[in-house]
Structures are given as C-alpha cells and as structure tokens.
Amino acid sequence: IRFNLVELMNNICGGQIIKAQEKGLKFYLDIDSRLKNKMIFGDPTRITQIIFNLVSNAIKFTPEGTVWVRATSLGDRHNTLTINFTVKDTGIGIEDTNLEAIFEPFTQESITTTRQYGGTGLGLAIVKRLLELQNIQMNVNSKLGEGSEFSFNMEFPVSTEKPVCANEAAPEHPVDPMG
Ligand code: ADP
Numbered sequence: 001i002r003f004n005l006v007e008l009m010n011n012i013c014g015g016q017i018i019k020a021q022e023k024g025l026k027f028y029l030d031i032d033s034r035l036k037n038k039m040i041f042g043d044p045t046r047i048t049q050i051i052f053n054l055v056s057n058a059i060k061f062t063p064e065g066t067v068w069v070r071a072t073s074l075g076d077r078h079n080t081l082t083i084n085f086t087v088k089d090t091g092i093g094i095e096d097t098n099l100e101a102i103f104e105p106f107t108q109e110s111i112t113t114t115r116q117y118g119g120t121g122l123g124l125a126i127v128k129r130l131l132e133l134q135n136i137q138m139n140v141n142s143k144l145g146e147g148s149e150f151s152f153n154m155e156f157p158v159s160t161e162k163p164v165c166a167n168e169a170a171p172e173h174p175v176d177p178m179g
Helices: 005-022 044-060 111-117 123-132
Strands: 026-031 066-077 080-089 139-143 147-157
Touching (some): 044 080, 044 123
Antiparallel strands (some): 066 080
16 A cells, blocks of 8 residues: 555654663664655555564663664665665674574574563564565674664555645746746
8 A cells, every 4th residue: 555654664663762762772763854755555564563573672682772773765766666674773682693593483592582581482483474475585683792783675666646735736837928
C-alpha cells in the first residue's frame, strides 16, 4: 500500500524513544529529509515488525550509551527508491562466532542472555525470514563490549501521483500577457 516512510518510522520509534529514555539511553532517529514528501509503495506492517524487533533488541542489549536508527535514501532510479535502514547501538555486542547463530529460531547468544534479559530468541529469526522473502540480506557488524549494527537495503516503487492542492493546480508557466 501507499505510505510515507517518515511517518511510519516516527510511529514505530515513538514508544521506543520513551523506553530508551527511561533506561537513560540517548536515542537518535535520523530519517533522510529527501523522504519527507515522498509516498512509496510497500508493506508497512512487515517493515514495522522488522524495525521494531531491531530497535527493541538495541535498547534491550544496551546498558548505557546510545541507540541510532537511520533511514537513508541511496538513490531514486526509474521511480524506485533504495533505502538503507540501520539500527546501531553501543551495547554488549555479539561474539564473532555467534553472528550467524543469533538468526536461528529460539537461539540466543548464551544461557546468560536468557537469564539476564529473558526473551525467546525468535525476533531475529522472524526478521531474517521476512527479509529473505524479499531476497534481502541483513548485514551485522558487532564488537563484543562495544556495540552492534544491523542494516539492510530495501527497494520501494515511488508513487508519482501528486496530491492536488490549490497552488499546484495553477499552470507552471503562466502565459505572459505582454509577450
Ligand atoms: P531475543 O531478543 O528474544 O533474545 P532475538 O532473536 O531477537 O531474540 O535475538 C537473538 C539473540 O541475539 C539475543 O538473545 C542476543 O543474544 C543477540 N542480540 C540480538 N540483538 C542484539 C544487540 N543489539 N546487541 C547484542 N546482542 C544482540
């Protein structure tokens, strides 16, 4: 369906910002200004599930510091917009050897994770599956004790339909009465 990504990202992150602040974390939501007036086609419910899971994890696994959520336009070609989504934190990080396992269903980094943070180990498995259905790969960068960064690119057809308002209804090049 047709939607605006700025509005969607604000809706997804609204409650999360409060959660982060309650934990004493800084939270930055940075959405490319070029996306402000754009209407795109996609599945906002699935995007919400993906971003919500990533942001929840970032907050959950960050005892102090910062969480960044970014949506950046990588370009608009033939009315297809490529967006990079990145969720980054200064949290506990993930051991190199576990970077693949965390995407398996019911898998958490260690038994300590379960004890300390709870959870089911399903979130990332769902995220990975939802992205795979669109042939999208998730990229992870993480350093134990320093933080993690999850990112992926998604393409969206851009709606060329413009909302009609009084000003726009006027002709673009008015006829010059003198010429
Ligand atoms: P859950 O959040 O229920 O534990 P997930 O599937 O979302 O399950 O994540 C799986 C595991 O990956 C987590 O238990 C945790 O060990 C690790 N993980 C996910 N996101 C992060 C993160 N931002 N920082 C550190 N570890 C993470």
